[in-house]
Amino acid sequence: MAKYEACILGLQAAIDFKVKELEVFGDSMLTIFQTLGQWKTKDAKLVPYHEYLEELAENFEKISFTYTPRIKNQFADALATLASMVSITKENLIEPLEIEIAKGPAHCDAIETTDEQPWYENIKHFLQTGQYPTFANQRDKKTLRRLAAHYFLSGE
Known part of the structure; x- marks a missing residue:
């Protein structure tokens, strides 16, 4: 019964998080x-658990x-064993992590460039070659490294 209950709790949590595809x-x-x-x-004794599990799976x-x-x-089993040994009291209570999902509109500023290159050309070049533009000073290089860290080249 405990294994069914654990599986049911896992499915209920996945439903609460609006998971659409699940591997159990x-x-x-x-x-x-x-x-x-x-x-x-x-x-x-297991029939009601089994039926409820099938009902949850339909979600x-x-x-x-x-x-x-x-x-x-073994690693998951060891982690579960370790978790079962932890005694949670008011002194060591871990507050739940709250994740806020922003549902507001995204804003985009259109910037026209004076040359024919797209705005991301320097980032793309840096990712491809690791070289900075010839005109770049130390501050420009630092900014370029920071920006490039948020991108990757796909299929190139």
Whole structure:
């Protein structure tokens, strides 16, 4: 039952986070193979868990369940064991991390350049060659390195 409950809690969390595609890995052959329909759920105590798990799975556009033997899942198993040993009290309570999603409009400023090169030409050249423009001073070079860190060349 505990493995079913853990899987159910994981699916509920994924639903809360509006996950559309999910890969579930578990070391419980019973839970995974019953969910995949390869084994029948004979134990009457597990039937409600199994049915609820299937109901939750319908909330995803794509979901897969994969059995992973515990021997191949040692790091996750060790992490779970370690987490179960931690005693959370008011003194060491960890506040949840709040992530804010900005839904406001994005703003774009159109800047016309005087030459024929696109605005990103110096960044692209720096990423391709690692060389600075000939006119660049120390401040320009620092700015170019900072800007280039936010880009990568795809397919070039």
